[in-house]
Amino acid sequence: MSLLEVSNLTKNFGGLAAVSNVNIELVENELVGLIGPNGAGKTTLFNLLTGVYEPSEGTVKLTIDGQEAVLNGKKPYVIAALGLSRTFQNIRLFKDLTVMDNVLIAMNGKNKVGLLTSMLRLPKFYAKEAEMRRKVIELLAIFDLEDKIDTLAKNLPYGEQRRLEIVRALATEPKVLFLDEPAAGMNPQETAELTKLIRKIQQEFGITILLIEHDMSLVMDVCERLYVLEYGRLIAKGTPEEIKNDPKVIQAYLGGEL
Numbered sequence: 102m103s104l105l106e107v108s109n110l111t112k113n114f115g116g117l118a119a120v121s122n123v124n125i126e127l128v129e130n131e132l133v134g135l136i137g138p139n140g141a142g143k144t145t146l147f148n149l150l151t152g153v154y155e156p157s158e159g160t161v162k163l164t165i166d167g168q169e170a171v172l173n174g175k176k177p178y179v180i181a182a183l184g185l186s187r188t189f190q191n192i193r194l195f196k197d198l199t200v201m202d203n204v205l206i207a208m209n210g211k212n213k214v215g216l217l218t219s220m221l222r223l224p225k226f227y228a229k230e231a232e233m234r235r236k237v238i239e240l241l242a243i244f245d246l247e248d249k250i251d252t253l254a255k256n257l258p259y260g261e262q263r264r265l266e267i268v269r270a271l272a273t274e275p276k277v278l279f280l281d282e283p284a285a286g287m288n289p290q291e292t293a294e295l296t297k298l299i300r301k302i303q304q305e306f307g308i309t310i311l312l313i314e315h316d317m318s319l320v321m322d323v324c325e326r327l328y329v330l331e332y333g334r335l336i337a338k339g340t341p342e343e344i345k346n347d348p349k350v351i352q353a354y355l356g357g358e359l
Protein backbone atom coordinates (compact mmCIF):
# COMPACT_ATOMS: atom_id res chain seq x y z
CA MET A 102 0.00 0.00 0.00
CA SER A 103 1.61 3.24 -1.07
CA LEU A 104 2.13 5.95 1.51
CA LEU A 105 3.47 8.66 -0.76
CA GLU A 106 2.78 8.70 -4.48
CA VAL A 107 4.57 11.23 -6.66
CA SER A 108 3.21 11.38 -10.21
CA ASN A 109 4.73 13.22 -13.17
CA LEU A 110 6.17 15.87 -10.89
CA THR A 111 7.76 18.81 -12.69
CA LYS A 112 9.26 22.10 -11.54
CA ASN A 113 10.40 24.69 -14.03
CA PHE A 114 12.54 27.67 -13.09
CA GLY A 115 12.24 29.86 -16.19
CA GLY A 116 13.57 27.69 -19.00
CA LEU A 117 15.18 25.16 -16.65
CA ALA A 118 13.29 21.99 -15.70
CA ALA A 119 14.92 21.38 -12.28
CA VAL A 120 12.58 18.40 -11.77
CA SER A 121 11.04 16.80 -14.82
CA ASN A 122 8.23 14.26 -14.94
CA VAL A 123 9.33 12.37 -11.83
CA ASN A 124 7.43 9.35 -10.50
CA ILE A 125 8.24 8.00 -7.06
CA GLU A 126 6.36 5.69 -4.73
CA LEU A 127 7.15 5.15 -1.06
CA VAL A 128 5.49 2.47 1.07
CA GLU A 129 5.33 2.19 4.84
CA ASN A 130 8.47 1.71 6.88
CA GLU A 131 11.06 1.64 4.11
CA LEU A 132 14.39 3.40 3.82
CA VAL A 133 14.91 4.81 0.35
CA GLY A 134 17.80 6.84 -1.07
CA LEU A 135 17.65 9.69 -3.57
CA ILE A 136 20.98 10.24 -5.29
CA GLY A 137 22.34 12.07 -8.30
CA PRO A 138 25.16 14.41 -9.29
CA ASN A 139 25.28 18.03 -8.11
CA GLY A 140 22.40 20.06 -9.50
CA ALA A 141 20.37 16.95 -10.42
CA GLY A 142 17.26 18.30 -8.69
CA LYS A 143 17.27 16.38 -5.40
CA THR A 144 16.72 19.34 -3.08
CA THR A 145 14.17 20.84 -5.46
CA LEU A 146 12.26 17.55 -5.28
CA PHE A 147 12.33 17.68 -1.44
CA ASN A 148 11.12 21.28 -1.64
CA LEU A 149 8.23 20.20 -3.85
CA LEU A 150 7.28 17.35 -1.51
CA THR A 151 7.34 19.55 1.59
CA GLY A 152 5.47 22.54 0.16
CA VAL A 153 8.39 24.96 -0.15
CA TYR A 154 7.74 25.06 -3.91
CA GLU A 155 4.52 24.48 -5.80
CA PRO A 156 4.88 21.97 -8.64
CA SER A 157 4.61 23.29 -12.20
CA GLU A 158 2.93 19.99 -13.06
CA GLY A 159 2.12 16.66 -11.45
CA THR A 160 0.75 15.52 -8.11
CA VAL A 161 1.94 14.42 -4.69
CA LYS A 162 -0.49 12.20 -2.81
CA LEU A 163 -0.16 11.04 0.78
CA THR A 164 -2.29 8.15 2.07
CA ILE A 165 -2.38 7.51 5.81
CA ASP A 166 -4.82 5.01 7.35
CA GLY A 167 -6.82 4.94 4.12
CA GLN A 168 -7.16 8.74 4.11
CA GLU A 169 -5.86 10.38 0.94
CA ALA A 170 -4.51 13.92 0.84
CA VAL A 171 -3.22 15.72 -2.24
CA LEU A 172 -0.30 17.84 -1.07
CA ASN A 173 0.01 20.14 -4.11
CA GLY A 174 -0.36 23.78 -3.16
CA LYS A 175 -0.50 23.08 0.59
CA LYS A 176 1.64 25.19 2.91
CA PRO A 177 4.71 23.57 4.53
CA TYR A 178 3.15 23.65 8.02
CA VAL A 179 0.00 21.91 6.74
CA ILE A 180 2.11 19.22 5.06
CA ALA A 181 4.13 18.83 8.28
CA ALA A 182 0.89 18.40 10.26
CA LEU A 183 -0.22 15.72 7.77
CA GLY A 184 2.85 13.66 8.64
CA LEU A 185 5.81 14.74 6.50
CA SER A 186 8.90 16.09 8.19
CA ARG A 187 12.36 17.07 6.97
CA THR A 188 15.84 18.26 7.75
CA PHE A 189 17.73 20.77 5.62
CA GLN A 190 21.07 20.64 3.83
CA ASN A 191 22.21 23.60 5.95
CA ILE A 192 21.59 23.34 9.66
CA ARG A 193 18.57 25.41 10.68
CA LEU A 194 18.48 25.28 14.46
CA PHE A 195 17.62 28.15 16.77
CA LYS A 196 21.24 28.71 17.69
CA ASP A 197 20.59 30.80 20.80
CA LEU A 198 18.02 28.42 22.28
CA THR A 199 18.78 25.36 24.36
CA VAL A 200 18.61 21.84 23.00
CA MET A 201 15.38 21.28 24.97
CA ASP A 202 13.71 24.45 23.64
CA ASN A 203 14.71 23.66 20.05
CA VAL A 204 12.80 20.39 20.27
CA LEU A 205 9.87 21.77 22.29
CA ILE A 206 9.24 24.39 19.61
CA ALA A 207 9.13 21.72 16.92
CA MET A 208 6.72 19.70 19.06
CA ASN A 209 4.40 22.59 19.79
CA GLY A 210 2.04 22.15 16.86
CA LYS A 211 1.35 18.55 17.90
CA ASN A 212 0.70 19.19 21.57
CA LYS A 213 -1.58 22.17 21.88
CA VAL A 214 -3.61 22.89 24.99
CA GLY A 215 -6.51 25.37 24.78
CA LEU A 216 -5.72 29.07 24.67
CA LEU A 217 -7.40 29.71 28.01
CA THR A 218 -5.53 26.82 29.67
CA SER A 219 -2.33 28.21 28.27
CA MET A 220 -2.98 31.87 29.20
CA LEU A 221 -4.17 31.12 32.73
CA ARG A 222 -1.46 28.55 33.29
CA LEU A 223 -4.06 26.03 34.46
CA PRO A 224 -2.81 22.71 35.94
CA LYS A 225 -3.48 21.03 32.58
CA PHE A 226 -0.92 23.39 31.03
CA TYR A 227 1.82 22.24 33.42
CA ALA A 228 0.86 18.60 33.02
CA LYS A 229 1.07 18.92 29.23
CA GLU A 230 4.41 20.70 29.43
CA ALA A 231 5.83 18.04 31.77
CA GLU A 232 4.65 15.32 29.38
CA MET A 233 6.25 17.11 26.42
CA ARG A 234 9.54 17.49 28.30
CA ARG A 235 9.48 13.78 29.14
CA LYS A 236 8.97 12.95 25.46
CA VAL A 237 11.83 15.26 24.44
CA ILE A 238 14.20 13.63 26.93
CA GLU A 239 13.25 10.18 25.60
CA LEU A 240 13.97 11.33 22.06
CA LEU A 241 17.24 13.01 23.00
CA ALA A 242 18.36 9.83 24.77
CA ILE A 243 18.02 7.85 21.55
CA PHE A 244 20.38 10.35 19.93
CA ASP A 245 22.80 10.47 22.86
CA LEU A 246 21.96 14.09 23.55
CA GLU A 247 20.18 13.76 26.90
CA ASP A 248 23.14 15.30 28.76
CA LYS A 249 22.95 18.38 26.55
CA ILE A 250 19.41 19.47 27.38
CA ASP A 251 20.45 22.90 28.70
CA THR A 252 23.25 23.50 26.19
CA LEU A 253 22.67 26.25 23.63
CA ALA A 254 22.42 24.76 20.15
CA LYS A 255 25.30 26.95 18.91
CA ASN A 256 27.61 25.40 21.52
CA LEU A 257 27.08 21.82 20.34
CA PRO A 258 29.76 20.21 18.19
CA TYR A 259 28.79 20.02 14.52
CA GLY A 260 27.84 16.32 14.53
CA GLU A 261 25.53 16.85 17.50
CA GLN A 262 23.86 19.84 15.82
CA ARG A 263 23.08 17.56 12.88
CA ARG A 264 21.64 14.92 15.24
CA LEU A 265 19.55 17.59 16.99
CA GLU A 266 18.09 18.54 13.63
CA ILE A 267 16.89 14.98 13.19
CA VAL A 268 15.41 14.97 16.72
CA ARG A 269 13.48 18.14 15.85
CA ALA A 270 12.14 16.55 12.68
CA LEU A 271 11.06 13.45 14.62
CA ALA A 272 9.38 15.50 17.34
CA THR A 273 6.44 16.13 15.03
CA GLU A 274 5.84 12.35 14.93
CA PRO A 275 6.04 12.09 11.14
CA LYS A 276 5.04 9.14 8.99
CA VAL A 277 7.61 10.14 6.38
CA LEU A 278 10.97 11.72 7.15
CA PHE A 279 13.08 13.44 4.50
CA LEU A 280 16.76 13.76 5.35
CA ASP A 281 18.70 16.20 3.14
CA GLU A 282 22.39 15.28 3.25
CA PRO A 283 22.49 14.43 6.95
CA ALA A 284 26.17 13.41 6.78
CA ALA A 285 27.33 16.61 5.04
CA GLY A 286 30.45 17.92 6.78
CA MET A 287 30.74 14.95 9.13
CA ASN A 288 33.97 13.06 9.73
CA PRO A 289 34.08 9.28 8.99
CA GLN A 290 33.40 8.33 12.62
CA GLU A 291 30.41 10.66 12.87
CA THR A 292 29.14 9.30 9.54
CA ALA A 293 29.43 5.71 10.79
CA GLU A 294 27.46 6.62 13.93
CA LEU A 295 24.85 8.40 11.83
CA THR A 296 24.46 5.33 9.62
CA LYS A 297 23.57 3.24 12.67
CA LEU A 298 21.23 5.93 13.89
CA ILE A 299 19.30 6.19 10.63
CA ARG A 300 18.67 2.44 10.72
CA LYS A 301 17.61 2.68 14.34
CA ILE A 302 15.17 5.52 13.58
CA GLN A 303 13.51 3.52 10.85
CA GLN A 304 13.17 0.46 13.06
CA GLU A 305 12.17 2.13 16.34
CA PHE A 306 9.81 4.70 14.88
CA GLY A 307 8.40 2.49 12.11
CA ILE A 308 8.54 5.41 9.69
CA THR A 309 9.47 5.78 6.05
CA ILE A 310 12.70 7.63 5.33
CA LEU A 311 13.76 9.26 2.07
CA LEU A 312 17.42 10.16 2.20
CA ILE A 313 19.45 12.49 -0.01
CA GLU A 314 23.12 11.80 0.49
CA HIS A 315 26.37 12.24 -1.39
CA ASP A 316 28.23 9.76 0.80
CA MET A 317 27.80 6.66 -1.34
CA SER A 318 28.99 4.19 1.27
CA LEU A 319 26.29 5.45 3.66
CA VAL A 320 23.58 5.31 0.98
CA MET A 321 24.55 1.86 -0.27
CA ASP A 322 24.82 0.60 3.29
CA VAL A 323 21.48 1.75 4.73
CA CYS A 324 19.05 2.10 1.83
CA GLU A 325 16.82 -0.76 0.74
CA ARG A 326 16.34 0.83 -2.66
CA LEU A 327 17.38 3.95 -4.51
CA TYR A 328 16.15 6.49 -7.02
CA VAL A 329 18.70 8.26 -9.22
CA LEU A 330 18.14 11.73 -10.65
CA GLU A 331 20.13 13.40 -13.42
CA TYR A 332 19.24 16.78 -14.92
CA GLY A 333 15.87 16.63 -13.16
CA ARG A 334 14.89 13.26 -14.61
CA LEU A 335 14.80 9.85 -12.94
CA ILE A 336 17.34 7.74 -14.78
CA ALA A 337 17.22 4.62 -12.58
CA LYS A 338 15.60 2.94 -9.60
CA GLY A 339 16.42 -0.28 -7.82
CA THR A 340 18.39 -1.97 -5.07
CA PRO A 341 21.87 -0.64 -4.23
CA GLU A 342 23.36 -3.60 -6.12
CA GLU A 343 21.29 -2.87 -9.24
CA ILE A 344 22.12 0.84 -9.07
CA LYS A 345 25.86 0.24 -8.69
CA ASN A 346 25.84 -1.79 -11.88
CA ASP A 347 23.48 0.36 -13.93
CA PRO A 348 25.35 1.74 -16.99
CA LYS A 349 23.23 4.94 -17.02
CA VAL A 350 24.13 5.62 -13.40
CA ILE A 351 27.81 4.89 -13.95
CA GLN A 352 27.74 7.27 -16.92
CA ALA A 353 26.04 9.99 -14.84
CA TYR A 354 28.68 9.65 -12.16
CA LEU A 355 31.61 9.23 -14.55
CA GLY A 356 34.55 10.79 -12.80
CA GLY A 357 32.55 10.67 -9.59
CA GLU A 358 32.90 8.36 -6.65
CA LEU A 359 30.28 5.68 -7.29
Ligand SMILES: Nc1ncnc2c1ncn2[C@@H]1O[C@H](COP(=O)(O)OP(=O)(O)OP(=O)(O)O)[C@@H](O)[C@H]1O
Nearest residue numbers: 114117118119137138139140141142143144145146
Ligand atom coordinates in the same frame (compact mmCIF):
# COMPACT_ATOMS: atom_id res chain seq x y z
N1 LIG B 1 15.03 28.72 -6.74
C1 LIG B 1 15.68 28.40 -7.87
N2 LIG B 1 15.66 29.22 -8.94
C2 LIG B 1 16.30 28.88 -10.09
N3 LIG B 1 16.99 27.73 -10.26
C3 LIG B 1 17.05 26.87 -9.22
C4 LIG B 1 16.40 27.15 -7.98
N4 LIG B 1 16.62 26.11 -7.13
C5 LIG B 1 17.38 25.23 -7.82
N5 LIG B 1 17.63 25.69 -9.07
C6 LIG B 1 18.38 24.98 -10.12
O1 LIG B 1 17.76 23.72 -10.27
C7 LIG B 1 18.74 22.70 -10.50
C8 LIG B 1 18.58 21.62 -9.44
O2 LIG B 1 19.06 22.14 -8.19
P1 LIG B 1 18.97 21.31 -6.83
O3 LIG B 1 19.52 22.19 -5.75
O4 LIG B 1 17.62 20.78 -6.66
O5 LIG B 1 19.99 20.12 -7.12
P2 LIG B 1 20.60 19.05 -6.12
O6 LIG B 1 20.51 17.74 -6.80
O7 LIG B 1 19.95 19.17 -4.78
O8 LIG B 1 22.11 19.55 -6.03
P3 LIG B 1 23.18 19.37 -4.86
O9 LIG B 1 23.51 17.92 -4.79
O10 LIG B 1 24.35 20.17 -5.37
O11 LIG B 1 22.59 19.92 -3.61
C9 LIG B 1 20.08 23.39 -10.49
O12 LIG B 1 20.43 23.66 -11.83
C10 LIG B 1 19.82 24.66 -9.73
O13 LIG B 1 20.70 25.69 -10.12
